[in-house]
Amino acid sequence: MAEVANHLVPRDGLTNSLIKFTRLEAPQKGSGATIFFTMYDEEHIEIGEMSFFVPAKAKKGEKGTVDDLIARAHQEMADVLRQWLHTIDVMRQAYESGSA
Incomplete structure (x- = not known):
């Protein structure tokens, strides 16, 4: 994995928001499970949910x-978070250079 650029290293105390694993839903067939994460804002109010289907086959x-x-x-x-971080960093650089 590529090293994190110094300007992307998080600062302590930046946010009190969080992302938590909240539940797992598995069909009875055993083909895998859908794993849910919930995102919370600074006041720990739910602001969204994201899920991923994970196949049962072990790696x-x-x-x-x-x-x-x-x-x-x-x-x-x-x-996904790394991809989002990369995307917003590319956009930031474009705005800084005036080419957005």
């Missing part, structure tokens, strides 16, 4: 447990 080194499914969903969420 190398996994035991195929529920914890493994939840861990993979957290990785999916982290990947």
